[in-house]
Amino acid sequence: MLIGEVSRRCGVSTRMLRHYDTLGLVEPTGRTSGGYREYSADDIRRLFHVESLRTLGLSLSETKRALDDPDFTPADLVGDLIRHTRRRIAAEEELLGRLERVDAASPAEWDDVLGIVTLLHALESESAARRQQAVLAQSGTTSLPVEALVQAILSEDDPNVAGALQWSLTRVAGRGLAELAVGLDADEIAVRRRATTAIAEIHTPEATAHLGRALADPDVTIRGLAALALGSRGHLDSMHALVEMVVEGRRDVEAAEVLGRLTTVAPSADDVASALQDRLGNTEDVSTRLRITQALAEIPGTAARQALERLTQDGDRTIASTAAAIVNLQDRGRSRRREGSDGRRNAFQGD
Template identity: 55%
Template sequence: MLIGEVARRSGVSSRMLRHYDSLGLVRPTGRTVGNYREYSADDIRRIFHVESLRSLGLSLREIGRALEDPAFAPAALVSDLIQRTEDRLHREQELLDRLRTVDASAPSGWEDVLRIIELLHSLDSPNAARRQQAALTPDSVPTDLLAKAILTESDPNVAGALRWALARADNAVAGIAPGLQSNDVAVRRRAVQALAELPDATAVLETALTDEDPTVRKHVALALGNRGVTAAIPALVRMIVEGVNDVEAAEILGTLAADPAVITALTAALATTDSPARIRLTQALAELPPPVAEEALRQLADDPDRVVAMIAASLMKR
């Protein structure tokens, strides 16, 4: 079969077939009387092998090695191709995100585009001071750009500056909320800390009260408790039991004491926990108004645990 016919049937251009010939990758078996290239069935089969390997991203040099070396093991090369492809996809995703960020900023001219690109470079800088400066820039930083930076920022000073900027941005809650669904616990923790500083994030924060991570639950409970959300009461009591920010949790429960759920939860916990936790729970009763805590303290004054009984008796004399 002559080169023109091979090109038509295989979809590989005549120019590429000549290139394969010059590289020794696919050399036609025969020549016609007029010295035209003539391909056999085996030659055509090899062309399709070459094209199949090219479709995987192999270079022509790698393809030649794979076809000529009987001992060639494809596993290592395929693993390398996977890594290269993942790297390329990562770069392409970064480019796509960057383009979307520029588009979302609705640039009115190239100066706006260049400003956003500069912000992107600054927020991605390995220098923490430069990232912090970018967060505090007098220019408006797009909300989605701030949200992305907050969810990945590990430096506490930079994170604080980013949260400050986000609190002044539009649609801040919508930008951060997806971070609560991340499989990465560090991302969820950053999201909760940012949302805790947004006054309109109460409903979103409530969805994280049952997060499997205790640090996330702690930030959520404290934030919601400070906002007067009674749904946080069980989590706040649990913090006292576990000795996690127990003083702060007790103070917040004091502000929620008008809700009967506070004394009910504290009393229930006192009946089921060990001595150190019961001591913390008894001390927490000091934050409640005397009329609310009176009955619980009266019973605890006769508690078998002498420390608990002494604390309760002392609180009753307030």
């Protein structure tokens, strides 16, 4: 069979057949009287073997070795091909993911595309400073790859970079919340903490609902993050967790302040004061009792005031003096407000 017919039947170009011949990969058995290459049935069979091996990713030299070396064992080569193929697929998937993130940002101009690609590259940098700079450098008009920002937030260890990422995410008005919420169900505690911290910065009803889920997390830090955010928004479900934070000394000052704000929204101040007093009566630990005493200073109302007055007589001098100082400060504040009110009343009457 002449080279032209072999090319038509086998789908291999005549140029490639000549190249195979030059390499000694598929050499035609004979020549015609005119000097044309003439392929036998065995030559055609070898050609099919070559093409089959090449579909597996073998190079031409590897293909020749596989067919000609009697000591060749394919297992090692196939294993290498598998590893190479996996690396190539991973690289292609990474490229696909990057393209999808660029597409999801809906860039309008090539400058937007270049800005997004630059940001994506920077987010992969080992330098925290470079990651932070790249996020902060985004202009207000640039489209942002929300999915990439969320993934970066959920994996970012550096607090400065995390803060920059959260700031950037606030620019897209709540987008990315669903992806962040997925982080609340992660097995890794660190990921759930990052997700909760980021969601706490989003002030929408949906974000609040997700924080309610975080309030039941087994990790005390996550519960605390959710409680502070929910309490600041006036959600009563956070009260128990906030009281626990005071008792246990976990961001107790912030928790006490949020409890004070919570009383202006819904439960009565006396309910919060009662919850704190219940814990006060169930512990002898001086540090815990002192934190509760200080927290009562943030709670308005009669019950908290009466509890502080009783604590001025506490057997522990530190607690007693702390309660007394709080009571005196409250009294002076009331006196100044009364004097100010009297002054305004007198001025009005004078007019």
